[in-house]
Each structure stands twice: as C-alpha cells, then as structure tokens.
Amino acid sequence: MKDYITADEWSIVEDGFHAKYNRITESIMSIGNGMMGQRANFEEHFSGDTFQGSYVAGIYYPDKTRVGWWKNGYPEYFAKVLNSANFIGIDVYLGNRRLDLNQMEIIDFRRELNMKEGYLERTFKAKFSDGLVVNVRSKRFCSMVDDETAAIAYTITPENYTGTITCFPSIDFDVLNEDSNYDEQFWEEVSRDVADVRGYVCSRTKKLDFHVCAGMHVEALKNSTKLNLTDLPSSQQKAFVELMVEENLEPGDSFTIHKYAAVVASTNYDKDTLPKVCHDRLDTIAQKGFLTMLAEQNDAWAAKWQLGDIKIDGDVKAQQGIRFNIFQLNQTYTGKDKRLNIGPKGFTGEKYGGSTYWDTEAYCLPFYLATAAREVSRNLLIYRHNHLQKAIENAEKLGFSGGAALYPMVTMNGEECHNEWEITFEEIHRNGAIAYAIFDYIRYTGDQSYMAEYGLDVLIAISRFWSQRVNFSEDKQKFVMLGVTGPNEYENNVNNNWYTNYIAQWCMMYTIASISEVKANDPASYSRIVSSNKLVESETAHWQHIIDNMYFPEDAQRGVFLQQDGFLDKELIPVAELDPIHLPLNQKWSWDRILRSCYIKQADVLQGLYFFEDQFDEDTHRRNFDFYEPMTVHESSLSPCVHVILAAKLGYEEKAYEMYLRTARLDLDDYNNDTEDGCHTTSMAGTWMSVTKGFGGMRVDNEGQLHFSPMIPQQWDSYSFKIFFRTTGIEVITTKDKVVVKHLSGPSVDLFIYEEKMTLEEGGSLACNRS
C-alpha cells in the first residue's frame, strides 16, 4: 500500500515528483472521454521510467497467442488494447538545453487530476545543470464535448534566461505495446503530412486493418499574446511528424504552446476520408480555442457530477476515493456507442487486453442503470445480443450444439481471446452474469419490451448451454456440473461449484418463466422467438427436469452452502490466523498451495447470496458470510464491494468500512501493487455500489419497488448520493441520525425507507430517523 497522493475532495494530487511511482501516477491520472484516453505521461521529453499509453476506443489487435503448452480449444489470438498515436509530445529546448525532468534538479513539482472540471494539470520548477531555472505549467484534457479531440496548453517561463526557446510539437505513431507477445510492431503507416501549423499521421493495424488518423494544430502565445504562426518549419520520418516553433525570450517571459489534437478512426469513417475528417475536427476546435474548449469541458463535467456525484462529509480520503471511481467510470464508458464496452483498465493501460469481462454485467451495469440514461445500460445489454452468434460458435468449438452459447471470458468482438484452460473453458459462470444482467436491467428500468426484443434470444442460448454442461450422476441421482472454475479463481477445475450450479439453475428457471410471460403477453413475439430459435417444448421440459434435480453441495451441520464438492476436506484456517508474511498469497505462494488452501480470492458462494439475496433468509446470509469472509483474501479488485454490501446488510459496520476503503482507494493507494499497469476500472463501479447498495441499502425488489435502508460508517459525518430511478431523479442524504430522500426531477415515486412505504412527491422530500 502506498500513501503519496494528497487527500483532496475534488482532485488527485501528487505534490513533489515521485519518480519511482511514476507509472502508478500515470495510471491514476489518466484522462479520457469514452472515445479515447491516455495515461498521464509528460508532454516534454522524459528519459526516466515511464509507461507511455494512448488508446482509442474499439481499436485492438489480435496478438498471436503465447502459451507454453497448447490445449485444444485455445483461441489463436489475444485481443490487445492497442497503444495508439502519441499526440501530446512537445519537445522543448532552451538554447541547446533539452527539457527533461530526469536530467534536471526538480525544485517544485505538482501533478493534479482535477476531477471536478475534467483536466490534468502539471506545474514544475526545475533547474538545468548550468543553473538555468524554468517554470512549466501544462494543462490538458480529452474533450467530453468534441470527443475525438483533445487540447493542451503548455507554458514555459524561464527565470534567468535570455535566448531562444524551441518547441517541437509532434504526432508520434511509431509506438509499441509493452505487452506485445512477440515484440511485434502492430501499426504500419498509411500516410502523413505536415504543413503550416498542422501535421498528421495515419496508420493501420497490420491485422484487421483498423485505421487511425491523429493530427495536431499548433498555436503559440508569448506573455499571453497569440503569435502569428504560419508555415512552421517541420520535419518528418516514418510514422512521425513534428513542427518547430521558435521564439526569443527574456527572463520572466512566458511562452505557451496550444496544441489541439484530433484522433479519428475507421470504426466511424471511411478509411480514405480520415485525414480530411481529422482536419475538420482540428478546424472546429482551433476555432473554438483552448479556453472555450476548457469552459465546455468544465460544463460537461459539472453536468456529470450533477447526476452522479456522491458526497461524503468528514472523511476526505473516502470522498476522494469515491469521486475518483465515478470520474474514471465516466471517462471510460459513456454509452454512446453500442459497439463499445468497459475495458478492465479503461484507457489507463494495456494489460489484460480485451474490452469485456463478466465485470460489465455483474459490477458495472448497476452504476450505469442509476446514473445514466436508460439507453446506456440497454446498449451494454445489446452488445451481448450482437455477440450471440459468436458465443454460439464458441460453444460449438468446445463440443456444444443446438444453439447453445458460451460467452467468452474476455472479448473485443465476441470471440474468445483468453487462454488459460481453467478460465477460458471452465469459468463459465460468466454466462450466468449475462443472463442476470437482463433480469437486473428489466427489474430496474421496467423496460419489459427488452425481453421479447433481445433478452430471450440470449437466455434461450444460455439455458441450452447449461442443460448440456451438466450431466446426470448415477451416483448422486442428481444433475452435477463437473470441471468448473467459480468466481473464486483460487480454485480450478472443481466439481459442483455452488454458485455456478445455482446461477445455472436460475438461468433455466428465468428463461422458462420469461418464455411463458412473452407467450402470454406478446404472442407475436413469442412465435417469432420460437421459430427463429427453433425452440421446442421438450427442450424446456428437459430444463425443468434439470432444475428439479440439480445438485447443490451443502454442509448441513454448519448450515452453509459448500463452495464446491470436497471443500470441507481443506484445512479451514481464517486469514487472520495466517502470518501476514504469507500475504498476498498470489505473490507469496505457489499456485498449487493456493489451490489446495481454503483461501478465497473473491466472493463465490457470497456472490450468489448477493445476486439472489431475497431467496435466502438473513440467518442463511449470516452463516455463510461468517463462514466464508474470514477465509477471503480479497485479492481480486472485485471482492471488497460485494462484501461491503453484505456486511452492511448484516450490520457488520466495521467490516463494511474496511472493505469500502479497500475498494474505493484500491488504485489511489495501490493496494495490490499493480496500479502501474493501469487502473482497475470495472471494480470502480463496485465502489459506487458499496455506497449506494452497501451503506445506502438501496435495492429494487422483484416488483420493481425502490428501497433504502441507509447506515453510516462512524468515520463519516454524512453522505449523499443521487440516482435516477426510472424517470425520477432522487438524492439520498444520510447523516448520523437522519435519512433525507429528496426529489430532484421527474414524476413522483413510491419507495421504501427502512421497509416503510412512502411516496416521494415532485419537488418534495422525505425524512426519517436513522434506525
């Protein structure tokens, strides 16, 4: 755990340069706008340790699979998030001195991600070896308004220097992925040009033929007065263009470069038009100018915060943590484009690759349901409907048939691109989360039409998969599911993982019920679905037979569900009794030792209790939580949030708060020693859930009714969050002794506070004592 980020309610601040944490800071302070994003790299040359990254949504590379031992069924490639054109570069010389913080004495340094207004700012004062002192201020952002553009204002103020300053703003498309499997260059140049105050490079990916064009437009100001730049000197080489801006300065003069950047991709335009589109975008933003763009950016973020802010009083670190999570989520996915999804690292790094895990459905959907337009969540669901045929093909590859679908563990385009057999082929509960998201979406939004239009196709294909994936055990006289990996990836290839068996059974039940409902209420759609899916009655009858005879491992004596067959053969020793030198297990223990231990990476049985809460009484919840949580090491970023929600429900306030800090500040404090690779973007939605569903006790029940049962950690004075529930905007404010629910917009709504039914009138508010 690190502790170098300054606590602040609205900003992430690094005071003083922490060179050895630079990769971490670069991850944390990444900026993006849903269409593109980049790590918080420096604009000027930096010879120290850095991890350069600029990413464009939906642009990826099928990197040839690298494994030690090939297993049948492995995909041929792993879809890598692609490092794309670096458009921030501004190489700066004072005379022949090159600005490079790694070679200078740093007198002051501050880097700030301003989350309120949506920009990254860096100021520093540094001294060259000959005593020349220079002040620099850079501010940049990826525009939320013109989402194919970005802008940088870079100001240099030498203190004791008379002479020329020379700046080289550039577009550099000669970039590599650090995690390339075979040190391959993924891009090749298509065209480039540099003239007047502009330059661009277009490149294509060597496979899949994605084209990206990145361009720049340069302005310069001396002491805030715009200079009349034309026909700047330039140079170019393969996949690289730069302009040169030169000026003479006296001590105290300031010199500013405004660099406007546009990045456009063949996913949205005809390849051949990209340079033109790029120039058009540059026209638009250069005309607006930096300050107008910045003002628009502030407004756009204000609107985001207006909808989705969470306020915490009395605990700055907790406040900073939650805003950081909300900010990064909004930077990563805006829901405008249904071909996109929420990558595991957003635009903050390249590790893990792929863009879509079960994280989207299990952890991210609730955030977007409550804080964004319904279309956003719907698009997340339709994304999987669009991939249904690929999921069916994936299942066929593994020996399933008849329209059974296995959604991939990781994907970019619907095809599986993961290659660890114990995950790729066995962590099949992901199919359940995709079905659950349909249920969750309809329950929250009331959008019943989704089921007939899209939902059932997916549910039928998933139920078909489960019905083939189980087999009848003569020995148990029950249906069993062999060889799976549950959410707890510290177990591999187990039999009868309770969570997987449960969600499989639930999927089939939900599918049968949904078929009945559509049949009753929408016969035309029913006929279409039956026909297009070639659904026959004997099929659902077989599902029902499986549902009625599904096996679930239990420990009757303890009254807990068993994570899997044989779990009780392990030595059951709580994490608390383990010498801390063994933690984290994933760094200290060999894999086999982890596997045969009782230790749990993330909620497994408890994930099921979280999803299907109302199917189990509170004692069952408590017994299972008390049994499993003490053996849980929370070494997945997705673990703490579920435990906050369950602990809060059970009244375990301390545990809830402990888990909350772990999820909210996971990246800020680098809990898992891996933030340098990028942020844990998908788990950030879990942090949001920790506050709303956890402390706020927010639920939507199966009848679509909204509930709140807030508690408040003793470290906090008060907290509040805003949600959209269907078309009503609501704010929930919880203090030590009161809960106030305020109407913000839309129609009145019935809701429950501490299980007491009330009506929230338009413009009204409800107040209760905290119970």
Added chain:
Amino acid sequence: MKDYITADEWSIVEDGFHAKYNRITESIMSIGNGMMGQRANFEEHFSGDTFQGSYVAGIYYPDKTRVGWWKNGYPEYFAKVLNSANFIGIDVYLGNRRLDLNQMEIIDFRRELNMKEGYLERTFKAKFSDGLVVNVRSKRFCSMVDDETAAIAYTITPENYTGTITCFPSIDFDVLNEDSNYDEQFWEEVSRDVADVRGYVCSRTKKLDFHVCAGMHVEALKNSTKLNLTDLPSSQQKAFVELMVEENLEPGDSFTIHKYAAVVASTNYDKDTLPKVCHDRLDTIAQKGFLTMLAEQNDAWAAKWQLGDIKIDGDVKAQQGIRFNIFQLNQTYTGKDKRLNIGPKGFTGEKYGGSTYWDTEAYCLPFYLATAAREVSRNLLIYRHNHLQKAIENAEKLGFSGGAALYPMVTMNGEECHNEWEITFEEIHRNGAIAYAIFDYIRYTGDQSYMAEYGLDVLIAISRFWSQRVNFSEDKQKFVMLGVTGPNEYENNVNNNWYTNYIAQWCMMYTIASISEVKANDPASYSRIVSSNKLVESETAHWQHIIDNMYFPEDAQRGVFLQQDGFLDKELIPVAELDPIHLPLNQKWSWDRILRSCYIKQADVLQGLYFFEDQFDEDTHRRNFDFYEPMTVHESSLSPCVHVILAAKLGYEEKAYEMYLRTARLDLDDYNNDTEDGCHTTSMAGTWMSVTKGFGGMRVDNEGQLHFSPMIPQQWDSYSFKIFFRTTGIEVITTKDKVVVKHLSGPSVDLFIYEEKMTLEEGGSLACNRS
C-alpha cells in the same frame, strides 16, 4: 496410423522416397551411441522438408520460459535438448549440377536402418533435369566403440557423365532449435580451423557455457582406390568450415568420400583442450579406417544383441517392432556416465526437452536391470541421489520444509524445468516412482548395500514430502491429498487420486521398514543417516500415523478403487461406444471436455495394481481392469505396455496382443501422429516389458525369486528373450505348447515356472508344457 515401412526382421526399411513422411523416417532411423546421436537426415543438400537434428548427450540450454500467464513457482527456464553441430554434410556437384533429391527425378530410393549391425544406409538413383543419372550409396554410423566419433562412406556413381565431381564435406555449427521459445540462436562460435584434410568448429552455448567441438577428417576413393589428398581447398564462415574435393569422372566411375567425424564436449574435457582432443579422436579413427570401424561396430552390436535380443517367430512386424525398441534404447543410454539419463526422445528430436521424467524409474529401469550390467541401473538411481539437494530446494520453493524433496517433473540438472501448473506442481506421484525404483532395483539385484549408501537419503526426503503434502480432513477424519494430477493426465487438480495416495503411503511404509532394517543390520550407517538427515523418532511416528489413517476412495459396490474423489459423478461410457470420429480425444476435444469425461490417458489405478501387484488378489485386479481399461484411450505412449502386462496376467490374450502392437510399433506406424518430432524412447522399454513381464510373465518376488508364466499370442509361433538375473544369463523360449528356460552363463539359479519351483543348473535347461 501409417504403413510405409517395409516389414523386416532386422532392418527398418523405406523403399521409395516418402517425401511427406520424411520427418517421420528421419526420426525412426536416427542413429546414436549413448554419447551422441542424430536424425536420419541426408548428407547431400536437400531443399525439401526435413527436420535437422544432431545431439550431444548432456548438452542442453536453459530456454527462457514461455507461458501465457505466469503462475507463482514456475521455473525461469525450460531445459532444451540442443541441436548441435551438423557433421554429416557433403554438398555434391557434378559440374554445376547440385545434388538435391528435391529437385531431381528419383528413379530408385531406399533408406535402411540396419539394427543388427548398427548403421544407416541409403541408396538412390536419380536424374537431373538434363538427363544425367547418378547413383548414390551412403552408409554411416555413430561408433559404439569410439563413442565420440562417427563415420560416413558416401559413394557417387554417375551413369552417363564425363566431367568433374566436386564434393564439399563440412562441419556446420550454425544451427537452430526448431522449438526455441524466442527464436534464439543458442550457440556462439569459439574457434574454427580448416587445413589439409581436416576442419573443425568449436562453439559454446550462450548460457551455461557448454563447449562442443566437432571436427572432420576427409578421405576420397576413386573406384575403391584411395586418392592421395593433401592441402584441400577450403572455405569458412561463421561457425562453418568446408573442404573441397574434386575429381574427373568417366561414366561408370565411382567416387567415394570417407568422412570421419569426432564430437567432443566440455562435459568431459577442459574447454581449451577440445580442438586437440577432437584431433586426437580423428587420428584414432582415420587410422582405423572406415571398414575397420564398421567391423567393430558390427561386433559391438552383435554383443548387444547377444545379451538383449528378443526373437519372435511367425510375426515379422512384431519382430521388427521389438527389435526397433531394443535398438533405440541401446542407442540412447549405455549407462557409462551417471550424469546422463534417458531423454524422452533420445537423440531423435528436440521436443519435450529435459532428459529425465518419471519414465526412467517407472518404465526404463526394468529393461536395464535385465539386459545390462548392474552398474547401469545403479547409475540411473544414483543420478537421483545426486539431484537430492535440488529436489529439496524445489520443494522449499513450493512451501515445503525440513528436508522434504519434490523431484522435478522434467529435468536436466536436477532443477525443475516444466511449466504447466497442473503438472509441474501437481503431478507429484513422480516422487513415488523414484522411491519405487530403489525397491525394484534392490529386489531385482539383491544389492542391499544400496539402501544404506544412497537409498535411505532419498526415501527419507520423499517421505517428508508426502507427510507435508497430505492434510487431515476433519470431515473425513482421515488424511487426504488435495490438488494432484495422477498418471492419467486427462484429470487435473483432483482430490485423493487413489494411485498417488497409495504410493505415498507405500513410500512412508517402505522408508520406515528400510530404516529399521538398516538400523538392525548396519548400525554405523544408520547413525550416519540419522545424523546427516537430522531424522527424529517423532517424524517416523507421524508418518506411521498418516499411514494408519490414509484415505482411499473406493466404490464398495463395484469393488474397485476410485481414480479420485467424485469419479462416479462422471458419465461412464466405454471408449468402444464412442463414435471413432472423436478419437484421438487430445486432437478432437477441447481440454475441458476431456477433463470432465471419464476417459483415461494412461494407466492410473492400474499403474498402482501393476506396481503393487502382490498386494491385491486376482479378483481385485480383474474388477479394476474390467472397470478402467474400457475407459482408457491409451493416448500416452506409456499406456499400452502396462495394459499388456495386466491383460496377460488376467488371461486377456487378445487385449494383450492389441496393446502390444500399439506399443511395439508406436513409432514405426506413427500411431499418435507425432513421430516426426522424434521417437517415444522411454516407452520403448515398456515394449520390452510387454514381452518379458507381459507375455513371459516374468516377475521377481519380494524374496528376490524369479518367476516365469509365459503365454503366447496366437499370432506367434514362438518367441524368446534373454535376461540377466543377478549374475546368471537366462533365455526363455516359448512355443505354442512348451516353455524352455535355458542357462546361458553364470551360476545356477532357483526359479519358478508357472509357480513350480525348479533349479536351473549351469549349462542346463528346463522345459515345461505351456499351461
């Protein structure tokens, strides 16, 4: 399965060139002498498909591990068998026509591995595009007498040509491994020289600094008359030297190159002396001359066959198969050097890497026990004793302590170099085989001294491992062993694999018994062992406690041992009921589907019954065989032999014969479609066991008494095998109705035929009717 090899009792013959099988033929016809070996590549240039390979015993490379996802505990490298200097090359030109079978019309072609005399011969007649016809005969061998040398006689006889013939004999050390993880060049040149009729190249491996020096000495003959060659023209480049021999020919003239080669390594000599040692070896063999060397080679092989031949009458393919297996084993390991072991592909390919698997102990040892000097087997055992410290370190890396040892799955120098977690960390039964080999060796040889001298150190360390690897299950009130992979690698990470639990328990029992025996009979050694191993009484008491409370999964109803917990949850469908389109499973099914199926790759429970035969009555054998064999797909080369032995014992003659053919002709008929990578060398010893222990019913019981109970497959007229039992040479001849056991050498011996005790007198023989 392929069927292009001509059946022959003593030779492997390819009649006509089978270009598409060339890699297979190159594997099968590999030659070697225990010190070095090579694939049956062509001497002259060949532009067609070929897999070039020359190997030197004990020379390897630690190739950096390549995995998709790193697991804690993986070794940093995989020890690769190293492709070394190619010394066979003779590039031939007639005028400006380059001899290259891939560019010529082949009129006749024959390649023969003569196993009786130990050489590889190739003859062909081929036509250049201009109509010139040439006859070639090449014969070569790796000398069993001067085992750092080889010799080639290469004769060209043009039919319709007048003009110059130019030959370029070369040493080429600019070689690659096809299976290099990162396309790395493993060698770098140290020195080279070429002068008069000789040339050499010395290279070193970039890691570990192994040096190898390969040299040649060239003679030429015209129409069998030796030419007086001196100061041949030469050329050289990096890691390559060649000489030029030129002669004018008339039609019908024959021109012969004798190429003498020597390969010496820093494993045996000081690096700096290698060129000199190489020249000394060349002096020796050039002085002997090709024909003398060949005569010595014939004699050496005659002696080998004298000891270890198996004759089968009435079934040429079976005869060819068994001799092929014996021949390859003798080429691979001679037992002269206790640093060496029996690589999985011998000198026939580079795949799998490493030199030592549990195959050595479980499958190869019995062959060397019965057909070679006692020293050979003893050296195989001492090899593991020498690696004990590394095995202890390996176990420490995985969290074990107190001198517990886990021997590696694959090794070159005692360090683990395998990297699939389910094998590397979990296929731990290998430890059991290493202990069993000590038992097997002492039982067969009567060499009790081995136990105190070496055996107990290894047994104690192995028992320590088992005692830590089990854990007490509160649920079962027994010791269990979680997360293992048994011999059947079509199951991974299972709990309570019966075989592993059984051999673990047996190891601890055998260790305790052996400690007692040494204590009673050799108190001095006992004290030394107790002290050097820091053995305390409480430790053996704890082992005994585990022995007494070990858990074994069983199916009481069927009366069979269960391969592992939960085995009965599978769908138990015999292989015979599976549509053959699904076979082989390892090519047709995804890994998860294989894992959750009931299908068995190789003997698992049955491996235990084979090892510990006398612990179980025949009904138990039969019930388990009848239960498991029908679910066994034999997709490991190590599978059929154990089933021959068990089937023969149970009187399942057809099954025994079916399995025998599968093991004996595995490579000759390319059953598993992978002989192109090299031969399955270790399983060849299993073929030998199939005849002796299987059909011959040979056993040595726990009292060290020899037994035979021969059966004969109906396809055979008779068969015979020779063994050494302690110091007595014995031949067992079985016909349809008789068994004759003949004394060959050494003292008289008591033995059992069909469980009737008899005495085989010196010079005598025993005859019984077949029962």
